[in-house]
Amino acid sequence: MASGFRGEVATYYARHRRGYPPEVLDALATAFGLGGDDTVIDLGCGTGQLSIPLAARVRAVVGVDPEPDMLALARQAAVDAATTNTAWVLGADRDVPTLGHLLGERTIGALTVAVAIHFMDRDALFRTIRPLVRPGGGVAVITNGVPLWSQDTRWSEALRGCLERLVGRPVTATCDTDAAGRRRNRNALVRAGYRYAESVVQYDAPLTIEDMVGGVFSAIPAELLPSAADRATFTAEVRDALDGRDAVTERVRVWLQFGTAHVPAR
Numbered sequence: 286m287a288s289g290f291r292g293e294v295a296t297y298y299a300r301h302r303r304g305y306p307p308e309v310l311d312a313l314a315t316a317f318g319l320g321g322d323d324t325v326i327d328l329g330c331g332t333g334q335l336s337i338p339l340a341a342r343v344r345a346v347v348g349v350d351p352e353p354d355m356l357a358l359a360r361q362a363a364v365d366a367a368t369t370n371t372a373w374v375l376g377a378d379r380d381v382p383t384l385g386h387l388l389g390e391r392t393i394g395a396l397t398v399a400v401a402i403h404f405m406d407r408d409a410l411f412r413t414i415r416p417l418v419r420p421g422g423g424v425a426v427i428t429n430g431v432p433l434w435s436q437d438t439r440w441s442e443a444l445r446g447c448l449e450r451l452v453g454r455p456v457t458a459t460c461d462t463d464a465a466g467r468r469r470n471r472n473a474l475v476r477a478g479y480r481y482a483e484s485v486v487q488y489d490a491p492l493t494i495e496d497m498v499g500g501v502f503s504a505i506p507a508e509l510l511p512s513a514a515d516r517a518t519f520t521a522e523v524r525d526a527l528d529g530r531d532a533v534t535e536r537v538r539v540w541l542q543f544g545t546a547h548v549p550a551r
């Protein structure tokens with residue numbers, strides 16, 4: 286069930302991946318009318334980037350992930366943020382029916398899947414979660430920008446060059462953040478009978494070289510992480526390729542795709 290996000294990779298993830306701005310949480314809350322009575326399942330919660338701020342808006346968030354190291358860091362982040370309404374469950378998309386037995390039918394306001402849908406069987410997931418969702422609630426599939434090495438900027442191109450030299454092959458992974466991935470999400474939500482809507486939150490933010498390099502190492506499966514010496518060489522190469530700059534500006538586009546469970550007619 287493990288997916289490679291463990292050990293140092295998990296630490297890089299917690300330290301260097303972006304969280305979500307309040308506008309993303311507003312969009313989620315508005316889409317499903319989320320409030321103080323709602324429980325949300327954040328599937329593929331990682332180190333809690335979305336689960337923890339979301340918990341401030343609802344009754345409780347259940348963060349689910351197959352990687353114990355990611356969950357341990359999420360739990361610690363919740364403690365550090367004095368968040369007391371999160372629970373952390375070791376599991377994966379195929380464990381959703383078990384969660385159904387635990388929580389009961391029509392009990393959740395939303396299932397969120399942020400930067401993790403590419404690991405899951407969409408059709409099965411959207412179908413099996415449906416009985417657990419209260420009317421007007423639903424499923425949100427979220428991307429947090431696109432991978433740092435695949436953006437349409439000079440700094441991203443330079444990073445991609447360094448990364449390709451490090452791994453010795455072209456790097457093309459989009460993690461389903463592209464239009465084709467979003468189309469697959471939309472089609473699967475519609476097939477499962479949800480009403481579909483989408484929105485984008487866009488902002489510019491600084492990206493330090495440290496976060497850029499840490500972001501790359503947070504995306505490499507633990508067993509393929511380079512040696513400490515190769516990581517240092519890579520960091521120096523990235524710095525050179527960016528002409529010694531300490532930071533660049535990243536345009537982050539957060540796509541939110543909503544599938545709403547219909548409210549029954551009175």
Ligand SMILES: C[S@@+](CC[C@H](N)C(=O)[O-])C[C@H]1O[C@@H](n2cnc3c(N)ncnc32)[C@H](O)[C@@H]1O
Pocket residue numbers: 288290302328329330331332333334335349350351352355376377378379398399400401404405429
């Ligand atoms: C890129 S991280 C996303 C973390 C977080 N949601 C965020 O927005 O930053 C992907 C997460 O999905 C988890 N994952 C991988 N396969 C999964 C599966 N089949 N079911 C649930 N989560 C999975 C990984 O362990 C990892 O923590």
